[in-house]
Amino acid sequence: MPVQILAVSDVIDQRIHSSSLAERMPDVDLAVSCGDLPGRYLEFIVDAINRPLYYVLGNHAEEIQRDRDGRPRGPQGCIDLGGRVMRDVRTGLILAGLPGSPKYNDSEPEQYSELEMSYKIARMTPRLLWNQRRYGRALDVLITHSPPLGLGDREDEAHRGFRAIRTFLDRFKPAYHLHGHVHLYDRSKSPVLCYGETTIVNVYPYQALEIDVPVVERDRVAPTAPSRSALTGGSETNTTPGGSFSPLRVEGGGRYSGPLVAFESTTEIVNERGRAIVQERVTAGSARR
Numbered sequence: 001m002p003v004q005i006l007a008v009s010d011v012i013d014q015r016i017h018s019s020s021l022a023e024r025m026p027d028v029d030l031a032v033s034c035g036d037l038p039g040r041y042l043e044f045i046v047d048a049i050n051r052p053l054y055y056v057l058g059n060h061a062e063e064i065q066r067d068r069d070g071r072p073r074g075p076q077g078c079i080d081l082g083g084r085v086m087r088d089v090r091t092g093l094i095l096a097g098l099p100g101s102p103k104y105n106d107s108e109p110e111q112y113s114e115l116e117m118s119y120k121i122a123r124m125t126p127r128l129l130w131n132q133r134r135y136g137r138a139l140d141v142l143i144t145h146s147p148p149l150g151l152g153d154r155e156d157e158a159h160r161g162f163r164a165i166r167t168f169l170d171r172f173k174p175a176y177h178l179h180g181h182v183h184l185y186d187r188s189k190s191p192v193l194c195y196g197e198t199t200i201v202n203v204y205p206y207q208a209l210e211i212d213v214p215v216v217e218r219d220r221v222a223p224t225a226p227s228r229s230a231l232t233g234g235s236e237t238n239t240t241p242g243g244s245f246s247p248l249r250v251e252g253g254g255r256y257s258g259p260l261v262a263f264e265s266t267t268e269i270v271n272e273r274g275r276a277i278v279q280e281r282v283t284a285g286s287a288r289r
């Protein structure tokens, strides 16, 4: 099943920051940001397309804004994917995200050593392995700010890639890896690289992509999309339970065998900082007649 993705990174592009965006891209299923973009730009996109937007912070963390009391907050209605693995409930697309760049000075907020990036990946690994078992793949799309080492990166300290991200690709083999950080001013150079089973795309300044989600997943679950109010709520916790019962196997004569039903519930929570967290709980029953 094709999923239409609008990916943005690093600079505001007037073709996207336009009142005609919804008209020109009416079929976008979700948006992603690979970092270093102002929060107001991400909020504009999520309002225009009326679909979820998943983001990771760039090294400059321009996404973080201040509320009236001076407290930091992420872009409203957008989902922080940094260090997380999430499944988009409407499309079934599985995403994982890693923020920041390699350490190169003391002034930018989102910089990590190889060890710190490896630790982030280690914390995501249980969920990736669970996805492998449940959906037959760890993830579909990896979203990062920085590229992998030696794959679309540069030699200077700030723009070299992460070895840990390259190891991630070797181990979990996402169909796509989208990143930014490296500005491609020479448009004669392709932003696309192939590495093993992964297509790596430098998103700068934006890319429109169509990605196939394996149909087997849609056969197994019938999720309910999070409500718009849950995505856009900013000051209080909203919880939107969704779910469905679907028979797994039916024998002749109306007898059920094996697990009778599969149940999946999905909860969307937005905290006081506008940070949304998707949680999933799956319970399979085994009642028999």
Ligand SMILES: [Fe+2]
Residues within 6 Å of the ligand: 036, 058, 059, 060, 101, 145, 180, 181, 182
């Ligand atoms: Fe950057």
